[in-house]
Amino acid sequence: MLFMYVVSIIFYMVYAMLILYYRQGWLSIPCFTPGKNYIPATTISIIIPARNEAENIAACIRSILAQDYPVHLFEVLVIDDHSTDDTAAIIQRYRDKNVHLVSLSDFVTDAINSYKKKAIEIAIGRATGELIVTTDADCIASPCWLTTLAEFYEKNEAAFIAMPVKFTEPKSFLAIFQSLDFMTLQGITGASVFKKVHSMCNGANLAYPKKAYMEVGGFKGIDAIASGDDMLLMHKIYTKFPGKVFFLQAREVIIRTRPMDSLKGFLHQRIRWASKADKYDDKRIFAVLLLVYFLNVWLLLLAIGAFFFPLLPIFLVLIVGKTLVEILYLYPVAGFFREQRLLWWFPVAQPFHILYTIFAGWLGKFGSYQWKERTVQ
Secondary structure (H helix, E strand, C coil): CCCHHHHHHHHHHHHCCCCHHHHHHHHHHCCCCCCCCCCCCCCEEEEEEEEECCCHHHHHHHHCCCCCHHHHEEEEEEEEECCCCCCHHHHCCCCCHCCEEEHHCCCCCCCCCHHHHHHHHHHHHHHHCCCCEECCCEEEECCCCHHHHHHHHHHHHCCCEECCCCCCCCHHHHHHHHHHHHHHHHHHHHEEEEHCCCCCCCCCCCEEEEEHHHCCCCCCCCCCCCCCCCHHHHHHHHCCCCHHHECCCCCCCCEEEEECHHHHHHHHHHHHHHHHHHHCCCCCHHHHHHHHHHHHHHHHHHHHCCCCCCCCCHHHHHHHHHHHHCCCHHHHHHHHHCCHHHHHHHHHHHHHHHHHHHHHHHHHHHCCEEEEEEECC
């Protein structure tokens, strides 16, 4: 029994120090404020992979066309990934506004493991802009997204820029749960990139010069991995340009997207994210993922063991301590996203988060998932 208590204390102390380190990292990120006299000069190619996005793609394109960035300095390339709905027809409605439709079926006829990477690769080959910006077809950008990004890019001569993403309209418990989980990941992303401890980002809001992409060989070496068009590429660029990888902390560049509308969709999304955990060349992030995973497994074992042994006190201390240190970390992150009201739900979400972490982590390694009507092993 003493062994269980000692292990629990060690687990918690290491985890708490990690979470507080991320909190300090997030608070240390300089908040970028766009200048009033900035004159844009960078040409930008916005790349949007899309598969069966007829419900979302028009709103996404309209938000990009509403940018305050000079029209002659940016183009939009939407890659239709074998859609079976009206996605392509909707994209074509905007062809006179510098929105270009690229059909992946013209380049890929046989089955491959990473359609999204291939779509981005083909689009970059056709892109004319100096700066590549990627987002997803179900995302909405604010009007000053590109202007703020371009100014930051020019001032820092960046080789890679990760930017914030948030979920909108979290009304159901499932949506609130996803928002809290995603904000946690966003905070860790910003802190880890700023501290240069590991490579994290989200493909819904990224930017990198086409030149940097070409210098690292693009997706070569990671193109057979189903996921990872964001973090795996980021690590390749970080390895070559370690001092030129940034997280842009500015509300002006927050991309908004909707949470998954079903539990099944949410789990398949997170399993997809977890599936690349052992593919990282950056082993620092793999070590963090292992710590988080086994802490949650330990909590579950304590909860089950409490029915047979006197483990309830240490279980309660551990889960309360975990919840408190995570709220302390998440409070400034939620403040940046103006979502602090959601923190009231955090203690309620904690037990579900433990179970989902174990489930998604296991299936990400040993199971399969469905994404965009495709089954991926």
